[in-house]
Amino acid sequence: MASSNPGPPLQILVLHGPNLNLLGQREPNVYGSLTLTEINKRIDDQARTLQVKVSCFQSNHEGALVDAIQAAWGEYQGLLINPAAYTHTSVAMRDAIAAVKLPTVEVHLSNIHQREAFRHHSYIAPIAVGQISGFGYYSYILGLQALVQHLRDTASPS
Numbered sequence: 605m606a607s608s609n610p611g612p613p614l615q616i617l618v619l620h621g622p623n624l625n626l627l628g629q630r631e632p633n634v635y636g637s638l639t640l641t642e643i644n645k646r647i648d649d650q651a652r653t654l655q656v657k658v659s660c661f662q663s664n665h666e667g668a669l670v671d672a673i674q675a676a677w678g679e680y681q682g683l684l685i686n687p688a689a690y691t692h693t694s695v696a697m698r699d700a701i702a703a704v705k706l707p708t709v710e711v712h713l714s715n716i717h718q719r720e721a722f723r724h725h726s727y728i729a730p731i732a733v734g735q736i737s738g739f740g741y742y743s744y745i746l747g748l749q750a751l752v753q754h755l756r757d758t759a760s761p762s
Protein backbone atom coordinates (compact mmCIF):
# COMPACT_ATOMS: atom_id res chain seq x y z
CA MET A 605 0.00 0.00 0.00
CA ALA A 606 1.29 3.49 -0.81
CA SER A 607 2.47 5.38 2.25
CA SER A 608 1.03 8.83 2.99
CA ASN A 609 4.47 9.89 4.25
CA PRO A 610 6.99 8.99 1.53
CA GLY A 611 9.93 10.05 3.75
CA PRO A 612 13.09 11.76 2.56
CA PRO A 613 13.82 11.54 -1.18
CA LEU A 614 16.14 8.79 -2.42
CA GLN A 615 19.70 9.98 -2.95
CA ILE A 616 21.44 8.67 -6.05
CA LEU A 617 25.13 9.07 -6.85
CA VAL A 618 25.90 9.40 -10.57
CA LEU A 619 29.51 8.60 -11.51
CA HIS A 620 31.12 9.24 -14.87
CA GLY A 621 34.47 7.62 -15.65
CA PRO A 622 37.48 8.67 -17.68
CA ASN A 623 37.26 10.78 -20.83
CA LEU A 624 33.57 11.48 -20.36
CA ASN A 625 34.56 15.08 -19.56
CA LEU A 626 35.31 15.28 -23.30
CA LEU A 627 31.78 14.40 -24.40
CA GLY A 628 30.56 16.70 -27.14
CA GLN A 629 34.01 16.79 -28.77
CA ARG A 630 35.01 13.17 -28.34
CA GLU A 631 34.01 10.84 -31.22
CA PRO A 632 30.50 12.37 -31.54
CA ASN A 633 29.59 9.67 -34.07
CA VAL A 634 29.99 7.11 -31.23
CA TYR A 635 29.05 9.10 -28.11
CA GLY A 636 26.72 11.83 -29.42
CA SER A 637 27.05 15.60 -29.44
CA LEU A 638 25.86 16.49 -25.93
CA THR A 639 28.45 17.70 -23.44
CA LEU A 640 28.68 16.15 -19.97
CA THR A 641 27.17 19.33 -18.51
CA GLU A 642 24.17 18.96 -20.84
CA ILE A 643 23.80 15.28 -19.94
CA ASN A 644 23.97 16.09 -16.20
CA LYS A 645 21.25 18.69 -16.72
CA ARG A 646 18.99 16.06 -18.33
CA ILE A 647 19.73 13.61 -15.51
CA ASP A 648 18.83 16.36 -13.03
CA ASP A 649 15.54 17.09 -14.84
CA GLN A 650 14.67 13.38 -14.79
CA ALA A 651 15.57 13.19 -11.09
CA ARG A 652 13.15 16.03 -10.38
CA THR A 653 10.41 14.20 -12.31
CA LEU A 654 11.11 11.04 -10.29
CA GLN A 655 11.32 13.05 -7.04
CA VAL A 656 14.81 11.84 -6.17
CA LYS A 657 18.08 13.70 -5.54
CA VAL A 658 21.17 13.12 -7.68
CA SER A 659 24.80 14.18 -7.30
CA CYS A 660 26.96 13.88 -10.41
CA PHE A 661 30.75 13.42 -10.33
CA GLN A 662 33.27 12.75 -13.10
CA SER A 663 36.88 11.69 -12.77
CA ASN A 664 39.63 10.43 -15.02
CA HIS A 665 41.27 8.72 -12.02
CA GLU A 666 40.43 5.22 -10.86
CA GLY A 667 41.37 5.97 -7.24
CA ALA A 668 39.14 9.06 -7.14
CA LEU A 669 36.22 6.97 -8.39
CA VAL A 670 36.96 4.27 -5.78
CA ASP A 671 37.05 7.01 -3.10
CA ALA A 672 33.70 8.39 -4.30
CA ILE A 673 32.13 4.91 -4.18
CA GLN A 674 33.47 4.34 -0.64
CA ALA A 675 32.25 7.77 0.50
CA ALA A 676 28.76 6.93 -0.82
CA TRP A 677 28.37 4.33 1.94
CA GLY A 678 25.49 5.46 4.14
CA GLU A 679 25.01 8.69 2.15
CA TYR A 680 23.29 7.37 -0.97
CA GLN A 681 20.78 4.63 -1.64
CA GLY A 682 21.85 3.84 -5.20
CA LEU A 683 24.62 4.24 -7.76
CA LEU A 684 24.23 5.05 -11.47
CA ILE A 685 27.58 4.62 -13.14
CA ASN A 686 29.21 4.87 -16.53
CA PRO A 687 32.63 3.47 -15.65
CA ALA A 688 33.79 4.20 -19.24
CA ALA A 689 37.11 2.44 -20.00
CA TYR A 690 37.36 1.20 -16.39
CA THR A 691 34.35 -1.01 -17.14
CA HIS A 692 36.72 -3.34 -18.92
CA THR A 693 39.71 -3.17 -16.55
CA SER A 694 38.85 -2.18 -12.99
CA VAL A 695 38.73 -4.88 -10.34
CA ALA A 696 39.19 -2.04 -7.82
CA MET A 697 35.93 -0.33 -8.79
CA ARG A 698 34.05 -3.61 -8.81
CA ASP A 699 35.39 -4.44 -5.33
CA ALA A 700 34.42 -0.98 -4.04
CA ILE A 701 30.85 -1.37 -5.32
CA ALA A 702 30.65 -4.87 -3.85
CA ALA A 703 31.99 -3.55 -0.53
CA VAL A 704 29.45 -0.74 -0.14
CA LYS A 705 26.64 -2.99 -1.46
CA LEU A 706 24.91 -0.06 -3.17
CA PRO A 707 22.35 -1.16 -5.75
CA THR A 708 24.07 -0.18 -9.00
CA VAL A 709 22.97 0.32 -12.58
CA GLU A 710 25.74 0.40 -15.20
CA VAL A 711 25.17 2.54 -18.27
CA HIS A 712 26.97 3.15 -21.54
CA LEU A 713 26.25 5.66 -24.27
CA SER A 714 27.38 3.28 -27.01
CA ASN A 715 26.35 -0.35 -27.39
CA ILE A 716 29.52 -1.94 -26.01
CA HIS A 717 28.43 -5.37 -27.27
CA GLN A 718 28.46 -4.14 -30.89
CA ARG A 719 31.98 -2.79 -30.61
CA GLU A 720 35.53 -4.18 -30.24
CA ALA A 721 35.78 -7.51 -28.37
CA PHE A 722 37.69 -5.89 -25.48
CA ARG A 723 34.61 -3.79 -24.71
CA HIS A 724 32.30 -6.80 -24.42
CA HIS A 725 33.45 -7.75 -20.93
CA SER A 726 32.42 -5.69 -17.91
CA TYR A 727 33.87 -6.21 -14.43
CA ILE A 728 30.92 -4.25 -13.04
CA ALA A 729 27.93 -5.96 -14.72
CA PRO A 730 28.02 -9.18 -12.61
CA ILE A 731 27.54 -7.17 -9.41
CA ALA A 732 25.10 -4.61 -10.89
CA VAL A 733 21.32 -4.78 -10.82
CA GLY A 734 21.54 -4.39 -14.59
CA GLN A 735 23.26 -2.76 -17.54
CA ILE A 736 21.86 -0.35 -20.14
CA SER A 737 23.96 0.21 -23.23
CA GLY A 738 23.52 1.83 -26.62
CA PHE A 739 20.92 4.58 -26.19
CA GLY A 740 23.24 7.58 -26.16
CA TYR A 741 22.55 10.04 -23.32
CA TYR A 742 19.17 8.33 -22.90
CA SER A 743 20.98 5.32 -21.37
CA TYR A 744 21.42 7.52 -18.26
CA ILE A 745 17.72 8.44 -18.22
CA LEU A 746 16.63 4.81 -18.61
CA GLY A 747 19.22 3.77 -16.04
CA LEU A 748 17.95 6.31 -13.51
CA GLN A 749 14.35 5.22 -14.06
CA ALA A 750 15.32 1.55 -13.67
CA LEU A 751 17.38 2.21 -10.54
CA VAL A 752 14.65 4.26 -8.84
CA GLN A 753 12.03 1.64 -9.73
CA HIS A 754 14.29 -1.09 -8.31
CA LEU A 755 14.92 0.87 -5.09
CA ARG A 756 11.22 1.56 -4.63
CA ASP A 757 10.28 -2.04 -5.35
CA THR A 758 12.80 -3.39 -2.86
CA ALA A 759 12.32 -0.76 -0.11
CA SER A 760 11.28 -2.24 3.21
CA PRO A 761 7.81 -1.03 4.27
CA SER A 762 8.01 1.58 7.04
Ligand code: DQA
Nearest residue numbers: 686687688689712713714723
Ligand atom coordinates in the same frame (compact mmCIF):
# COMPACT_ATOMS: atom_id res chain seq x y z
C1 DQA B 1 31.58 3.92 -22.78
C2 DQA B 1 32.07 2.67 -23.52
C3 DQA B 1 33.48 2.33 -23.09
O1 DQA B 1 33.94 1.16 -23.80
C4 DQA B 1 34.43 3.46 -23.41
O2 DQA B 1 35.74 3.17 -22.94
C5 DQA B 1 33.96 4.78 -22.89
C6 DQA B 1 32.54 5.10 -22.94
C7 DQA B 1 30.19 4.38 -23.29
O3 DQA B 1 29.55 5.15 -22.58
O4 DQA B 1 29.78 4.00 -24.39
O5 DQA B 1 34.75 5.63 -22.52
O6 DQA B 1 31.44 3.60 -21.41
